[in-house]
Amino acid sequence: MTTPKLIPRRGADEPAPDVSLFLAFHAGLRRDFGRLADALDRCTPGDARRRALIDEHTAFLLRALHHHHSTEDEEIWPLLRALTSEAGAVMDRLEAEHRQMDAVIERLSQPRRPAAAQAADLRAMHTLLNGHLDVEEQEIVPLIRRHVSAAWWEDSAKRATKSHGRDLPLVAAWTLDSVLPAEREKLLAAGPPALRVLYRLSWRRAYERRVMQVFG
Ligand SMILES: [Fe+2]
Numbered sequence: 001m002t003t004p005k006l007i008p009r010r011g012a013d014e015p016a017p018d019v020s021l022f023l024a025f026h027a028g029l030r031r032d033f034g035r036l037a038d039a040l041d042r043c044t045p046g047d048a049r050r051r052a053l054i055d056e057h058t059a060f061l062l063r064a065l066h067h068h069h070s071t072e073d074e075e076i077w078p079l080l081r082a083l084t085s086e087a088g089a090v091m092d093r094l095e096a097e098h099r100q101m102d103a104v105i106e107r108l109s110q111p112r113r114p115a116a117a118q119a120a121d122l123r124a125m126h127t128l129l130n131g132h133l134d135v136e137e138q139e140i141v142p143l144i145r146r147h148v149s150a151a152w153w154e155d156s157a158k159r160a161t162k163s164h165g166r167d168l169p170l171v172a173a174w175t176l177d178s179v180l181p182a183e184r185e186k187l188l189a190a191g192p193p194a195l196r197v198l199y200r201l202s203w204r205r206a207y208e209r210r211v212m213q214v215f216g
């Protein structure tokens, strides 16, 4: 049987796709919900300015998470299902967990919630998400590396990066902040030169200011 031309399957002599950016994004998601809950706990009830900054960063993180889930549900899982019959049940479970997290996202997006309720849901998200990402990294990432063409993966990552729109400066700096310096340099070197320059000139500084304001 011949392989359908339109399915971007990795050839036997082709390199595996580079999943570093995908894993760096996961690392940021793994870290921030828990530390947002801690920041809320430390926020004194009358400190409206700090609370607004924490809420703003929470909203940013929820947009980044929703964007990541959409890319997986609409692009990555359908491609993997077309390329292999392995792990169909795992992807069913991951999709169901995305819906489960949507319900938490909805609660976390409600305005002016009591801090204790918001912190409890941030911790619930931290737990749900870390278990979910463990499954993706242990069971799905090896399949991506084995079956998906590197060129498709690179194009998909470019499309995903672009579609962050106005969040791109913060998303880029936040993702790069979640990895060790050597990995950060590798990711920067692999990205477009314009992004590298913008990151070094302003995006990094703006992100560091945000981190100090929210978590400092
Ligand atoms: Fe996911």
Ligand SMILES: [Fe+2]
Pocket: 026, 068, 072, 136
């Ligand atoms: Fe993921």
